[in-house]
Amino acid sequence: MEHNIYQVIWFILWGVLWAVYFMLDGFDFGLGMIMPFVAKNDMERRVIYNAAGPFWDGNEVWLITAGGATFAAFPKAYAIMFSTLYTPLLLILFALILRGVAFEFRAKEESPVWKAVWDLCLVVGSFVPSLLFGVAFANFFLGLPIDREGILHGNIITLLNPYGVLGGLLFVVMFVVHGATWLCVKSEGDLCRRARHVAEKFWVLEVLILGIFLVATGLVTDLWANFFRYKILLIIPALALLGLISIPAFLGQGRYWLAWFASALTVLMTTAFGFAGLFPRLIPSRLDPAATLTIYNASSSPLTLKIMTAVALIFVPIVILYQIWAYKLFSDKVSPEFLETEEAY
Amino acid sequence: MDVVLASRLQFAVASLFHFLFVPLTLGLSILTAIFETLYVKTGDEDYKRAAKFWGKLFLINFALGVVTGITLEFQFGTNWSRYSMYVGDIFGSLLAIEATLAFFLESTFIAVWHFGWNRLSPKLHALCIWLVAIASNISALWILLANGWMQNPVGYTIRNGRAELASFIDVITNPFGWMEFIHTVSGAYILAGFFVLGVSAWHLARKNEVAFFKKCFRVAATWTLIFALFEVFNGHLHGSEVAKAQPTKLAAMESLWETKQGAPMYLFIIPDEKNERNKVELFPIPGMLSLLAYHSPNATVKGLKEWPREERPPVTLTFWSFRLMVGLGFLFAALSVLVFLSRDNPGRFPWLLRILPWVIPLPYLACEFGWMVAEVGRQPWIVYGLMKTYEAVSPISPLQVGISLLAFILFYTLLGLVDFYLLFKFARKGPEPRTKVSLTAKPATI
Numbered sequence: 001m002e003h004n005i006y007q008v009i010w011f012i013l014w015g016v017l018w019a020v021y022f023m024l025d026g027f028d029f030g031l032g033m034i035m036p037f038v039a040k041n042d043m044e045r046r047v048i049y050n051a052a053g054p055f056w057d058g059n060e061v062w063l064i065t066a067g068g069a070t071f072a073a074f075p076k077a078y079a080i081m082f083s084t085l086y087t088p089l090l091l092i093l094f095a096l097i098l099r100g101v102a103f104e105f106r107a108k109e110e111s112p113v114w115k116a117v118w119d120l121c122l123v124v125g126s127f128v129p130s131l132l133f134g135v136a137f138a139n140f141f142l143g144l145p146i147d148r149e150g151i152l153h154g155n156i157i158t159l160l161n162p163y164g165v166l167g168g169l170l171f172v173v174m175f176v177v178h179g180a181t182w183l184c185v186k187s188e189g190d191l192c193r194r195a196r197h198v199a200e201k202f203w204v205l206e207v208l209i210l211g212i213f214l215v216a217t218g219l220v221t222d223l224w225a226n227f228f229r230y231k232i233l234l235i236i237p238a239l240a241l242l243g244l245i246s247i248p249a250f251l252g253q254g255r256y257w258l259a260w261f262a263s264a265l266t267v268l269m270t271t272a273f274g275f276a277g278l279f280p281r282l283i284p285s286r287l288d289p290a291a292t293l294t295i296y297n298a299s300s301s302p303l304t305l306k307i308m309t310a311v312a313l314i315f316v317p318i319v320i321l322y323q324i325w326a327y328k329l330f331s332d333k334v335s336p337e338f339l340e341t342e343e344a345y
Numbered sequence: 346m347d348v349v350l351a352s353r354l355q356f357a358v359a360s361l362f363h364f365l366f367v368p369l370t371l372g373l374s375i376l377t378a379i380f381e382t383l384y385v386k387t388g389d390e391d392y393k394r395a396a397k398f399w400g401k402l403f404l405i406n407f408a409l410g411v412v413t414g415i416t417l418e419f420q421f422g423t424n425w426s427r428y429s430m431y432v433g434d435i436f437g438s439l440l441a442i443e444a445t446l447a448f449f450l451e452s453t454f455i456a457v458w459h460f461g462w463n464r465l466s467p468k469l470h471a472l473c474i475w476l477v478a479i480a481s482n483i484s485a486l487w488i489l490l491a492n493g494w495m496q497n498p499v500g501y502t503i504r505n506g507r508a509e510l511a512s513f514i515d516v517i518t519n520p521f522g523w524m525e526f527i528h529t530v531s532g533a534y535i536l537a538g539f540f541v542l543g544v545s546a547w548h549l550a551r552k553n554e555v556a557f558f559k560k561c562f563r564v565a566a567t568w569t570l571i572f573a574l575f576e577v578f579n580g581h582l583h584g585s586e587v588a589k590a591q592p593t594k595l596a597a598m599e600s601l602w603e604t605k606q607g608a609p610m611y612l613f614i615i616p617d618e619k620n621e622r623n624k625v626e627l628f629p630i631p632g633m634l635s636l637l638a639y640h641s642p643n644a645t646v647k648g649l650k651e652w653p654r655e656e657r658p659p660v661t662l663t664f665w666s667f668r669l670m671v672g673l674g675f676l677f678a679a680l681s682v683l684v685f686l687s688r689d690n691p692g693r694f695p696w697l698l699r700i701l702p703w704v705i706p707l708p709y710l711a712c713e714f715g716w717m718v719a720e721v722g723r724q725p726w727i728v729y730g731l732m733k734t735y736e737a738v739s740p741i742s743p744l745q746v747g748i749s750l751l752a753f754i755l756f757y758t759l760l761g762l763v764d765f766y767l768l769f770k771f772a773r774k775g776p777e778p779r780t781k782v783s784l785t786a787k788p789a790t791i
Contacts, residue, residue, distance in 0.1 A: 054460045057411065058453040061444065067418055068441035075433020075507075082422025083739035089423055090416075090749050094756060097412040101760060104408035108767050150426070151740050300434045301509040311442055319449040326453050329464055342397075342777065343460055 006305035007295040008280075010073040013312055015275030017069050021062035022133070022171075023178075023267045027260070028056045030179015032099065032126025033172070035119065038183065038194040045119060047334045049103060049345040051186035054330040056103060058323055060096065072308050076150070076298035077282040084144055084152035085136055088159065092129045099125025107345045130175045131168040135159055138167020141221050141274050143284035148291045163220050170209045174270065176202045177247065178263045184256040186334050196251055199259070203248055210244065210270065223277025233276050240269035349735045351746040352424040355753055357720075359416055361713055362757045366410035366764075368712050371485055371530055372537020373403045374478035379564060381471040390779065391557050396474070398776035399541065399561075402768060404459060409764050411452070413757070424746065428727055428737030432494075434509045435501055435516060439491040447484030451477055485533075486526050493522020495728045496719065497590040508731065521590055524583040525719070531576045532715060535677055536708035538569030539701070542684060544772045546701035549691050554775050559691060566681075566688035573681035576674055581637060587722075588638035588646075591729055593656065594722035596649045597663040599634055608634040608646040614668075618660045621650060655725060663722040670714035673707055680704065 031052050039045040070078040082089050098121040106118035142163050145153045152158075180199035184192050214237065218224050227233045243265030250259035278284070282298055285291035299305065338344055377399045384392035418440060421429050429437065457465070458473040465473070500515030501508040510516065542565045545558040588595045595601075600616040600623055601608060610633035615625040632642030639646070649657050684701075687693035727734040 054456040057456055058449065060411075060415070061448045061452045064415055064418060064448055065441065065444040067415075067422075068437070068444040071418075071421065071429065071433055071437030072441035073437075075437050076430050078422050078433060078437065079426035079429040079739075082419055083424070083426035083741055086423050086739070086741055086745050086749070089419060090752070093416045093419060094752065096415060097756070097760070100412040101408055101763075104405065105763060105767065108405070108771075149740065150430075300438070301504070303513070304434045304438050304510045307510075307513050308438055308441060311445060315445045319445070319453075323449070323453055326457050329457060330460060341462075343462060 004296075006302060006309055007299050009309055010069075010299065010305055011275075011279060011282075011295045013309075013316075014066070014069055014073060014282075015272060017062060017066035019268050019271035019275070021059070021066050022175075022271050023264050024059035024062055025056070026130075026171075026175040026267050027178045027182040027263075028052045028059055028099075029126040029130045030175040030177065031183060032122045032179070033130065033176050034180055034183070034195070034198050036123060038180075038191060038198055040190075042115065043336075043339065044187075044191045045115075046107070046339055046345065047187050047191055048183065049106065049122075050334045050339065051183055053103065053345050054326065056100075058326065060100070063096075069308075069312075073300055073305060074282055074293070074295065074298045075300060077293045080146060080150040080293060081140075081283060084146055084150070085159070087156045088132045088136055092132050095125045095128035095132075097125075098122075099129075103345060126175075127172065130172045134168035134171025135164045136167075137171075137271075137274060138164045140283055141167070141217065141223055141278065143221070143286035143292070145286045146283070146291055147285070147287055150291075153287060163216055166209070166213055166216055170206075170213050170270070173202055173206045173209050174263075174267055177206050178260075178267055181247065181251070181256060181260040181263045184251070185260050188333055192256075196256075199251055200248060203244075203251075206266075207244060210240070210266075214273075217277070221277070223274065226277050226279055236269050236272050236276050240266050240273060243269060348741060348743050348746055349738045351743060351750050352738050353734065355424060355746060355750045356417075356420055358750070358753050358757065359413065359420060360720075361716065362761065363410065363413040363417055364712060364716060365709060365761065366406050366413065367485075368529075368533030368536040368708070369406045369540060370403070370410050370481050371533035372535075373399055373406070373540065374474065374481050375534070376537055376541055376565065376568065377403055378471065378474040378478045379568075380561075381474055383564075385467050385471050389560075391560055394557060394776040394779070395561055400458070400474070401771055402544075404455070405764060405767050405771065407455065409760060416753075424739050424741070425727070425737050426739040428732065430507065431732055431737070432501075432508045432728060434507060435494060436491055438510070439487055439494070439516070443484050443487035443491070447480045447487065450480035451484065454480070482530060485530055489526040489529055490517055490519060490522040492719070493519045493525050496525070496723060497521035497586075498728050498731050508728075521586055524579070524586045527579050528576070528583045529712075529715070531572045531579060532708065532712050534572040535569060535576060535681075536712060538565050538572065538681075539677070539704050539708050541565035542569060543702040543705035546691065546698045547773070548775055550698045557776055562691045563688045566684045569677075570681040570685040573674075573677045577678050580671070580674060585638055585640065591723065592647045593649070593652055593658060594663065594718075595638060596647060596651075597658045597660045597722055598667040598718060599646075600660055600664045601634070601646060601648045602650050603648040604645060604651055605648065606635070606645045607632045607643045608638075610634040610637065614664070616661050616664050658722045658724040663718055666714040666717040666721065670711050670718060673711040673714070677708065677711070 031048050035045060035048050039048055067078070070081065102118040102122040102125060106115055109115070136159070139159050142161070145158060147153065177199050180195045180202065183195035184199065187195060227237070243262045246262035247259050247266070250256070250262055280295045281292055282295060283293045300308070377396050380392050380399060381396035383389065384396060454473045454476040458470065458477060461470060461473065494516060497519060498508070499519050500510065500512040502511040541561055545562040545565065548554055548558045549562065587598070599610070600614050602621050602623070609629040609631045611626045612628035612630070613625065614623050617624040635644040635646055636642045638644065649660065683694060683697055687697060691698060723729055725733050725735070727737045
């Protein structure tokens with residue numbers, strides 16, 4: 001019985017790590033994706049790079065930790081998740097490499113061609129992970145066509161089913177809004193106005209796609225079943241919607257931090273919605289219910305889960321504290337003075 | 346090409362490439378922290394410029410280290426899923442602890458350090474780079490405890506068809522893992538030391554920023570001496586640990602075919618793997634191998650023929666990697682003594698200043714050879730004595746892996762070229778001139 005408690009704790013931690021990752025790196029992706037539309041010159045592009053500058057690396061570690069936690073707590077799910085999603089995952093990883101080096105390399109040469117190349121890398125490196133993470137997670141919600149040996153019956157085209165694509169679009173649009181509100185927070189003048197315009201326009205799309213996604217989820221998956229069984233969970237989609245409707249309200253008042261928090265709540269709760277619906281499954285199988293991976297048949301031993309719980313409960317709060325400190329330290333707008341320094345991207 | 350071979354090659358490409366950036370991160374973070382601490386203590390502006398100059402090179406290098414590390418973590422899932430299922434209970438938790446304890450700290454504070462020059466007090470700012478240095482070395486500890494477990498599995502029990510954790514204490518006190526950690530980070534410190542020495546020597550030979558680079562040279566000279574000498578000593582201890590835990594690897598490292606009591610060490614050998622013998626064996630030192638491996642000149646050392654062919658690692662590759670690593674290690678120790686002798690007067694041996702820039706690539710080679718000994722020498726096991734490499738691979742199509750392997754090679758080659766180009770460029774450019782202090786950023790005057 002004791003074992004089950006740790007399995008449940010780790011399911012929650014697993015969901016939290018992924019959700020926080022999307023909440024944080026989501027705005028970095030959004031910044032990258034909107035750059036071609038909102039930045040009119042090199043100076044404005046640099047504002048965008050520096051709006052993510054002190055944060056993107058720390059944000060990406062949430063992905064490493066989410067992956068590591070999946071490995072540690074649910075090794076079988078880790079093994080099957082990433083071997084079946086071989087091609088999309090490697091595409092995501094290559095894209096993340098491009099994104100990361102774009103930040104570091106772009107400002108190191110003056111040539112416009114050099115800069116244009118890394119700008120392209122940033123855009124691609126932001127769009128591809130957004131889309132593919134969305135496709136991947138929608139497919140988890142839908143269930144993967146895996147057999148009892150954990151072998152995928154299908155290929156990357158199988159994953160690009162309508163629901164999967166819908167998930168991909170949802171992530172892209174959600175992150176565009178998320179990144180645009182962040183840029184409102186970090187920029188001034190025309191750039192800030194354009195970012196706000198993008199946020200408002202894509203917000204309409206976000207409402208539309210999230211609506212369709214929630215309905216489609218009811219039609220093609222059984223995720224909603226948990227919410228009707230445990231009514232308290234309905235607070236999760238409710239908070240997602242609350243966040244969503246607050247975004248334009250705060251944007252309209254020019255309260256950008258609050259708009260960003262509202263968007264962060266939307267991302268967090270939309271992801272949490274999927275995980276809460278999956279519980280206690282990690283990856284359902286579409287082929288064979290017996291091949292479904294759950295917290296009971298895919299988890300680590302009780303001892304490992306206990307040790308990992310202790311590690312997580314001690315260190316994750318510390319991480320959150322110093323990351324909040326770092327965010328506060330760099331919470332001001334990217335100033336032209338800062339862009340003059342040699343440290344600026 | 347089969348999935349096992351392609352996956353092994355892919356992991357080799359990904360990890361050897363990753364390790365082009367890791368050692369400089371491990372060592373240069375500490376050296377940068379030392380320079381900045383010297384600045385805080387003495388107020389000497391040169392040390393601040395040193396922290397900025399080496400820090401900039403550190404950051405260029407760090408970027409690729411970070412992004413290429415992620416692909417390694419996920420490859421255990423993509424390519425080695427059977428391994429992950431079998432040992433994830435232990436191995437996965439070590440990786441997760443590494444991320445939680447070290448990566449967050451490292452990534453958060455490197456950004457604070459990079460962007461925070463004019464937002465923090467000098468002391469607090471120096472603390473940030475120390476946190477980065479400590480975190481990257483903690484991360485090395487956990488990843489090497491994980492690798493050490495693959496080399497010498499301890500603290501586990503076979504239950505539910507997999508290796509499950511039996512004693513966490515045994516896993517994190519695994520002597521093999523600790524020896525690997527000490528040996529690897531010392532090697533990394535040597536690499537960073539010769540990096541600083543080489544770049545400094547390049548500028549000194551050109552009479553560029555002489556006062557500045559003399560200071561850098563001096564710090565790096567002492568640093569490199571300590572670790573180059575220490576590496577010889579701990580390398581020997583690590584070798585005896587290998588002898589105890591992995592007799593097949595030891596036999597391959599020495600290309601020893603027949604079991605011998607009082608085994609000699611040949612200074613020069615050319616292995617002939619096909620015919621299970623050595624083509625050439627020259628300059629024996631009697632009893633030396635037994636002495637080094639088991640601390641007794643009469644000890645028995647098992648030869649490769651004790652095991653069937655399929656239980657042996659590739660001998661030629663393991664042997665030459667080991668020999669070259671050791672040879673380079675002794676070269677570093679000798680050079681470090683000369684460097685130390687000229688620490689106050691870098692021009693004492695003019696030829697030394699001229700060759701030091703050319704020495705920079707050698708510790709990189711030594712590090713890579715070291716990993717080849719560790720990983721190739723462990724074959725055919727993925728976890729020594731517990732799981733064979735071919736049993737560990739994912740049920741994926743060879744075509745998938747073939748394409749991704751090709752993509753890795755092309756992509757990494759391009760990235761590596763760009764990164765080394767930038768390192769060269771900024772290393773040759775030297776520090777920012779004394780007059781231009783970027784901290785006191787002035788408003789743009791356009």
